[in-house]
């Protein structure tokens with residue numbers, strides 16, 4: 001009996017760690033979570049010992065770009081507690097798309113006329129298919145979606161209409177990594193990669209230089225040889 005209670009308590013603690021109370025209804029608050037992420041980013045910027053969770057390592061880049069653009073219009077591909085609170089609170093208008101219905105259901109109560117959310121179920125491993133939102137002009141497209149490899153196809157599809165595209169989890173282009181996103185930024189005029197955390201975030205643009213050079217990062221697309229050797 002005591003053993004069974006112990007096992008149940010361990011399972012509860014594990015689930016709270018994976019999704020702490022502040023991220024659960026009725027405790028979750030979009031503005032409070034956005035403020036928390038901003039504070040974490042500020043602490044990480046001033047203290048090298050502070051890190052962010054791997055799923056939110058894009059936050060300093062997304063926040064900084066959102067802050068710099070006037071009334072940004074944002075397309076978010078792949079929702080979650082790391083990016084969606086920032087998009088909802090810092091963009092003037094947004095569309096957030098998600099491939100997992102139960103994951104999307106966690107966020108739909110926070111949508112509004114200015115901040116729409118939708119399920120996108122038409123995709124292959126290589127790209128989402130026939131998505132009309134890809135053809136709209138966006139100030140920022142944030143690419144952090146499933147399936148993992150469709151991120152590169154989505155990047156190329158949104159590129160002609162986007163001012164900036166932020167791609168999360170790009171470290172495989174610069175160092176050995178277990179991932180297989182097959183990123184290729186060689187067709188972009190401006191490329192910059194944020195390298196502060198183990199998961200990298202790359203911003204590309206064919207319109208204007210990336211205004212984030214004051215953050216720790218590397219300018220330019222990785223040379224082909226570096227890309228190939230990082231994958232082998």
Ligand SMILES: C[S@@+](CC[C@H](N)C(=O)[O-])C[C@H]1O[C@@H](n2cnc3c(N)ncnc32)[C@H](O)[C@@H]1O
Pocket residue numbers: 055056077078079080081082083084098099100103144145146
């Ligand atoms: C890397 S996650 C997206 C994270 C999100 N952009 C953020 O910053 O919080 C990519 C996809 O994984 C899926 N997913 C399913 N369960 C998840 C979970 N527990 N945590 C994060 N993503 C999950 C969702 O379809 C999500 O769009």
